Amino acid sequence: MATTAESQTTAPVATAPTVLHTGTRFTRVLGVLTIASLAVLALFGLIISPEDITQGESVRILYIHVGTVWVAYLAFVVTAVSSAAYLWKRTRSLTWDRIAGASAEIGVVFMALTLLAGALWGRLSWGTFWVWDARVTTTAFLFITYVGYLAVRGLGGSHQQRARRSAVVALLAVLEIPLVHFSVKLWRSVHQDASVADRTSNVTLDDTMLFTLMLATVAFTLLYVWYVFHRQRVLTLEDAMDDSGLDLALAERRREGEVAR
């Protein structure tokens, strides 16, 4: 049995936290770059880029619409890849699960913004906020699927149970992305087909408009990377908080047991 003196020397010393945030030098630089690129995007999207010959000024909404949907797709693919990395025994780590969760949360927010910007653009171009069109409907379905994924993550159980069941859902949910992308080819749709990314297309785009479109994807991608870093660190802290709460509850039970004896 340890003496009082021994237990004093071996007992863990509780230290006050000195790091009171989830940032690093890298994320701070990334944050500044993101804010700068979003500011330039607003300048080009709202003022500098010209209006479209057929769409007029409403083309400005498409810089937001395309940029946000790109990030939503990226986020859901990253969720699936991270989930596969968790399920694969060689790379199994809760860090992958937290990256998957963080990425899906951001994807859901960006998908909601895509639907909102699309509705505003649709009101100007199609005369209505919503149509039960193949692309629009499958996109809404994708959004609801990932809201479901987040709900699955919120179910009870251990961190490992959460990681396993949500990883399976993520790998099934990502199969919807090709369906959304090719919906305009599979069914009759009022939504336009791929134009800029399609090399066989004869669509020509003004240089400033193309630059603004590319800038939107870059700016929103930087924002996404910044979010993932911070959000997965917050999830790490939430898990640690859960664990420490469990440790405290167990210690409390042990003390109660000792008193009862």
Added chain:
Amino acid sequence: MKDLGFILASYISAFGAAGALAWWVLRRGRTLARQLPDEDKPWT
């Protein structure tokens, strides 16, 4: 500019939501980081 209300609504909603989410993530991180030891922060 024609249709200014719709265009501004799309930009304000996107930038506003992005800013609100960033603020919430940073605030949540700071709240939790204050309550946990540095050993639980692998990025430090």
